[in-house]
Amino acid sequence: MNKRINQYLAKHQWQTRLALHVLLLSPFAYCVAAVLNEWWGGDPVQAIIHYFANSALNILLITLCLAPLSRRFKLPSLLAFRRLIGLYVFAYALLHLAAYLLIDLGLDWGLFWQETIKRPYIWLGMLGFVVLLAMSITSLKKLQTGLGRRWLQLHGFIYPIALLVVIHFWWSLKSGWLEPVIYLAIIGILFFVRKVQIQRWLSSFAK
């Protein structure tokens, strides 16, 4: 069975990619529809900002699932799509940040920098964004081979980033804790499944 899936995915590379693009763009399309049809009420600013953030976080969790899935079910063909999916994490994080700046702060750059400097929960979000940006730039094939071991070190930061953005989310809430705790539980399970890889990543800095 898994052999056939591997063969199918290898044979239908571009079709699979196209399907993934459609799937990963659909949250954005839904957001546009929701705003145009006023499904999120008369002032959807907060809803849009949260929606992009949640989308980024959900896709990030999907990327963390790919390696364990490919190992468990012997599906190495899955890993060919990790870069594509990972770039969408960055895309939604960028939309989240852009929405905050554009429709919440009204493109008031002074206020943007002031808030970025003053608010610890925004530091966490910004740190996550900067690392995702670095990962996206270095996802180019050329840079990947050029950086060697450093590339693996950089991209291993996805583990702390996953935790960091959930804390950023929790910190940003006015009340309640259920949603971030659910995310932390999922991340905990994923970390447990990948504990060997995480240990290897941590020890790569000791050398």
Add this chain to the structure above:
Amino acid sequence: MWLKFKRDWEESESSVTPEALFKQRRNIIKGLGVAGASSLLPVTGHAASWFGSDDDEPAAIVRRALQKTDIAPLHNDALTPESKAISHNNFYEFGTAKDDPAKNSRNFNPTPWSITIDGLVEKPVTLDLDDVMAKMALEQRIYRLRCVEAWSMVIPWVGFSLSDLLKMAKPLSSAKYVAFETLYDPEQMPGQKSRFVGGGIDYPYVEGLRLDEAMNPLSFMAVGMYGKTLPAQNGAPLRLVVPWKYGFKSIKSIVRIRFLDKQPPTTWNLLGPSEYGFYANVNPQVDHPRWSQASERRIDDAGLLGRKRIDTEMFNGYSKQVAHMYKDMDLSRYY
């Protein structure tokens, strides 16, 4: 003789899309969701609206037109469109997302409604809201509403002075504070039934004012907005409006008012004492620990991208009417 000329942007009555057809189109658009994409959807209340929320079903509340006297506003601000003021609400009893209250309050039925006024009074009373409204001359007052989340609206409320209601109960001279309480009815308010819907707040929602604040002529009890009785999501059938304080002070769907000699506990202050004070006066100089209060996003008729932030004014622009009450207070300490 009064002649009506058709302005060039006006459409004739016959070109209006029939409502049934309009709704049918909306349902088609709604049905266009990509099923596979649901796995990517955030686990928020919004996901539910994918699968056809019935926001077309009529609400239990029928909004009646109200007779009122118009009071001249203190500012010349443009009104927030009614459609936005009734679809963007913080009312955690009906859910934490801004669009939740309008969607989850459709079965809310506030009739009959009574208000108990007790505590330090000569004689505790329970008043029927219809009786109260029959006694009061209703006024329309246009007030700014500044949310602690740094967005704001301008709303024409219909109601009466809070002091007129409070005087009905004859408070004792020992009374120093007034405490308010929202209805507790988990059957009608899903946020009170489930922590997941209601944001983990301990209900009922409680608020309070110092007696002099409550007696200030600006303090208002609203029974309507935009000329009609209140919709559920805006605090039907009776809510407080204190325009110089952050919106969370303006407690909704009030069932009980108590006179006290001590400062009463208030919901958001209990939840986050470092972020939400008892006074909660609008103050551009005192930031919320997580965001600036120096400016605000005014929700008017501009589109999402056309909106500019405006500077927030001390006491939301009502300094002349209220600043004297806080003369000797350190407002960065008593925020």
